[in-house]
Amino acid sequence: MFFGKKRVKQIEEHISQQTELDQSYWANVSRQFNKNRLAVWSLRIFYVILFIALFADFIANERPIACKIDNTVSFPVFNQYGVALGISSWEDKFVTKRWDEHNYDWVIYPPIPYSATSQDKYNRNYASPFEKQRDKTGTKKWWNYHWLGTDEIGRDVMAGMVYGTRVAVLVGIIAMSIALIIGILIGSLAGYFGDTRLKMSLIRLILNPIAFFLGIFYGFTSRSYALSDGDSSEYLTSIAIFIGCLIIANILASILKHLGPLGRQITLPMDILVMRAIEVINSIPGLLLILSVVAIIERSSVIWVMVIIGLISWTGIARFIRAELLRVRSLEYIEAAQAMGFSERRIIFRHAIPNALTPVLITIAFGIASAILTEAFLSFLGIGVAAEDVTWGSLLNLARSKFQAWWLAIFPGFAIFITVTIFNLIGEGLTDALDPKLKQ
Amino acid sequence: MFQYVLKRLLIFIPTIVVVSLVAFSLSKLAPGDPVELLMKGQNNDQGQKASTQAYERVAERLGLDLPVFYVGLSSQASPDTLYKIVKKSDRETLDKLIQQYGNWPKISQYYKTLQQLEVAMYQVADDSSNYEAKRTIKRNVKDLYLRYKDGAISNLLQGIETATKSDSSLLPLVALSSNLSQKYSAVKNEATPNQLLIPSLKWYGSNNQYHRWISNFLVGDFGFSYLDSRPVSHKMWDALRWTLIINFVSILLAYLIAIPIGVSTAVKKDSTYDRVTTTILFLLYSLPTFWIGTILIVFFTTSEYSPLLDWFPTGGVQSLEHVNSSFFTRMLDIGHHLILPIFCVTYGSFAFISRQMRGGMLNVVKQDYIRTAKAKGLSENTIIWKHAFRNSLFPIITLFAYIFPAAIAGSVTIEVIYSIPGMGKLIIDSIFARDWPVVYTILMFAAILTMIGNLVADMLYAVADPRVSYNK
Numbered sequence: 001m002f003f004g005k006k007r008v009k010q011i012e013e014h015i016s017q018q019t020e021l022d023q024s025y026w027a028n029v030s031r032q033f034n035k036n037r038l039a040v041w042s043l044r045i046f047y048v049i050l051f052i053a054l055f056a057d058f059i060a061n062e063r064p065i066a067c068k069i070d071n072t073v074s075f076p077v078f079n080q081y082g083v084a085l086g087i088s089s090w091e092d093k094f095v096t097k098r099w100d101e102h103n104y105d106w107v108i109y110p111p112i113p114y115s116a117t118s119q120d121k122y123n124r125n126y127a128s129p130f131e132k133q134r135d136k137t138g139t140k141k142w143w144n145y146h147w148l149g150t151d152e153i154g155r156d157v158m159a160g161m162v163y164g165t166r167v168a169v170l171v172g173i174i175a176m177s178i179a180l181i182i183g184i185l186i187g188s189l190a191g192y193f194g195d196t197r198l199k200m201s202l203i204r205l206i207l208n209p210i211a212f213f214l215g216i217f218y219g220f221t222s223r224s225y226a227l228s229d230g231d232s233s234e235y236l237t238s239i240a241i242f243i244g245c246l247i248i249a250n251i252l253a254s255i256l257k258h259l260g261p262l263g264r265q266i267t268l269p270m271d272i273l274v275m276r277a278i279e280v281i282n283s284i285p286g287l288l289l290i291l292s293v294v295a296i297i298e299r300s301s302v303i304w305v306m307v308i309i310g311l312i313s314w315t316g317i318a319r320f321i322r323a324e325l326l327r328v329r330s331l332e333y334i335e336a337a338q339a340m341g342f343s344e345r346r347i348i349f350r351h352a353i354p355n356a357l358t359p360v361l362i363t364i365a366f367g368i369a370s371a372i373l374t375e376a377f378l379s380f381l382g383i384g385v386a387a388e389d390v391t392w393g394s395l396l397n398l399a400r401s402k403f404q405a406w407w408l409a410i411f412p413g414f415a416i417f418i419t420v421t422i423f424n425l426i427g428e429g430l431t432d433a434l435d436p437k438l439k440q
Numbered sequence: 441m442f443q444y445v446l447k448r449l450l451i452f453i454p455t456i457v458v459v460s461l462v463a464f465s466l467s468k469l470a471p472g473d474p475v476e477l478l479m480k481g482q483n484n485d486q487g488q489k490a491s492t493q494a495y496e497r498v499a500e501r502l503g504l505d506l507p508v509f510y511v512g513l514s515s516q517a518s519p520d521t522l523y524k525i526v527k528k529s530d531r532e533t534l535d536k537l538i539q540q541y542g543n544w545p546k547i548s549q550y551y552k553t554l555q556q557l558e559v560a561m562y563q564v565a566d567d568s569s570n571y572e573a574k575r576t577i578k579r580n581v582k583d584l585y586l587r588y589k590d591g592a593i594s595n596l597l598q599g600i601e602t603a604t605k606s607d608s609s610l611l612p613l614v615a616l617s618s619n620l621s622q623k624y625s626a627v628k629n630e631a632t633p634n635q636l637l638i639p640s641l642k643w644y645g646s647n648n649q650y651h652r653w654i655s656n657f658l659v660g661d662f663g664f665s666y667l668d669s670r671p672v673s674h675k676m677w678d679a680l681r682w683t684l685i686i687n688f689v690s691i692l693l694a695y696l697i698a699i700p701i702g703v704s705t706a707v708k709k710d711s712t713y714d715r716v717t718t719t720i721l722f723l724l725y726s727l728p729t730f731w732i733g734t735i736l737i738v739f740f741t742t743s744e745y746s747p748l749l750d751w752f753p754t755g756g757v758q759s760l761e762h763v764n765s766s767f768f769t770r771m772l773d774i775g776h777h778l779i780l781p782i783f784c785v786t787y788g789s790f791a792f793i794s795r796q797m798r799g800g801m802l803n804v805v806k807q808d809y810i811r812t813a814k815a816k817g818l819s820e821n822t823i824i825w826k827h828a829f830r831n832s833l834f835p836i837i838t839l840f841a842y843i844f845p846a847a848i849a850g851s852v853t854i855e856v857i858y859s860i861p862g863m864g865k866l867i868i869d870s871i872f873a874r875d876w877p878v879v880y881t882i883l884m885f886a887a888i889l890t891m892i893g894n895l896v897a898d899m900l901y902a903v904a905d906p907r908v909s910y911n912k
Contacts, residue, residue, distance in 0.1 A: 213513065213639075214639065216513070217513060217515075217639045218637075218639075221513060221514060221515065221639075222515055222539075222636050222637060222639075224539060225536055225539035225540055228536070276451065276454070279451060279455070280451070280454055280455045280458050282890075282894075283455045283459070283887050283890045283891045283894070284455075284458070284459055284462070284883075284887055284890075285883065285886035285887060285890060287852070288867060288882065288883055288886055289462070289883070291852075291867070291868070291871055292463075292466055292871055292879055292883065293466060295470075295871045295872065295874075296466060296469060296470040296471065296874075298471055373728060376728065376730075377728070377730055377853065380730050380853075381852075381856060381868065383871075396730070396731065396734060399734055399738055400734060400737070400738075400857070403737075403738045403741075403742050403744050404744055406738060406739070406745070409734050409735050409738045409739075410735070413728065413730075413731030413732075413734065413735065414731075416728050416731060417726060417727055417728060417731060420726055420728065421722075421723070421726040424722075424725075424726055
């Protein structure tokens, strides 16, 4: 009996192992990835960075998480979100007094009781982490000590680094999302249609460029007065008008193409067009372009940097998608889908792209690393960040004006280094995991 | 091969057009007025008329009195001769007015009356009684050239009218100022906003700013800097020297160290030596140059931390006391200044090249003919250096061609940190100062060098590896 049980267990294990082995492609990839210890650790560090970026307000904030004043308990950090969303407002006492000047009955501060921009007037002029730091009552206690020192106007470096993490993660995500959207769209057009398969009626070919110019005219030229003083919603309206023009033109084309000669089919050599365009874009020196574009934007903000990095770094993704789709296109299941009469759009987006997407992960990992590096470099040069923005690059830049403040040279640069390195390592891990030649 | 090169050269044309258009439109979108930038040094107290004339002279020299481009897309409301208003700030204000009210004839009348008022105001003699009022008028008129919002304009006009009535010497201005107010209310009341919705494409012909710039560029005339009026080519040549020195030395060093390391790690694959070296190379590759540059300049160029660490000068390329010394001491001094920058430029490319070399070597070592060579009993050294090494050089050769365009842009960081007057610092300074002739010349050169680099890389690839063929 006992032996039999053990045997059954063994067989069960054996079967479960077998099913595990011929599991899906993704299981295979993640198994390969997990063998790479460095890559796995990088992924873990990335989770930590993501956590810091998400909860930056709870990690470093001059506002208490919870406090009790005059018998009322309030939660300033949470309230901050309410104020930002416009559903709540600050009580008068919080507006008129600095946060550290209240007489709290009890108070719970975040681990770092400073925001990136809050200035500690007792520790101006580069307070070193290893020297005595002053407080209004004397020496600083451990809980509000500047563990990584301060800068010239008394801003806490550690708090700055926490908010810098948020900027870096945002840069990586937003820039790569933009690059991904453009890259997938353009790459799949080129790869799926190739040079011979995109057919378009004559009228559509004529109407689209016209609509493009009309869209620019009605969306931007004739609205430039509203745009010049307006906020971001004006820009959204403009973009909506632009897209609307294109949609109207295409609807019009769908109707008009039934009219004899206007419906003549014309083949567009998509692949050649896209590949030439990519070649042109790759010849433009990217960094110099970003530098000169960002420098002329009057209201500088990190958002612009993210958008511009995204707008010029899609070519790698597009090339990847194109190459994969060229391969996928000739596979049998796509032929089957065509034979079943599915629309081109459905075949591309539901059937072809998901199978071509995996190698793009590699490009994304390396792309995030280079986007973060580029942004850090720009803010290091003082280009593209508003004066009140604190980023790793801008903190590192402060070290150049005060050689004595070694903490400004070491810590922010180390954060940039770690983040860039882990994304590079994740990229390498993915490359190994996705490379069929190495699959066991 | 010839056909292939020709085909690739044809691609140069659209690329140059795109890059030049991007650079040119950037310079046009940029805030700031190049004429004012150029005239900054000159004194502005020559009187109103003289300063306007001086402005027009400079604008004409820069070609700014021409239309911007071959075609222009604007609304029916804006005139096709708006570019003839030379002063940039005036043109922008008028444009904003057109976009609000859409009736150019009225706006034009308002503008002319404003100019008349200004001229008339300067003709009124100064005396102690009208001093205050005249100053108000002067300030308001100046402001009117910049304002396009209804509230602001009405306030200014009101101010002028009250001021003109306050003193008898200002009587000749009363009529003009009420005329101006009338003209402005005409602008408001007879607005034709519908005209703004009719698109109109305007054709300006080839006598335009872009055409002039690009045709000058193609014959090698890059224009003059807005900052110091020096020819752009001179400025670039001065800067190029330093960038070339730094990059030449660092590329040489990088290849000299990287190739043996790459080969040896590949040969001893998976040994401890290989693992340690590969990890170190990876770390070096990931270390941001601007961080290492900052750390080195912070710790090793002053006696801030310890007098023992004051090894290098803090930036620059020459010490003042050595400028007139003998050739040898000068070279020593320059070398002393350039050690840190060259190190910073070198370590990154060194790590990159070693990794490439190792990868290329690993690919070759797997090949059958290497096994054959081993089977023949050839010595390890002969196999590696005679058979494997030469074939694994291909990726390294192609890298070489990419390095030149990268050198122009890549040294931005180091040159800024160590204040070296090279190309990188030149372009950063020019961007900050909005010195567009310099910026777009460098942009164009960097693009052209990138294209040539890519082409040379592909051709070298074919030359080095007979299996690669472009004759299709």
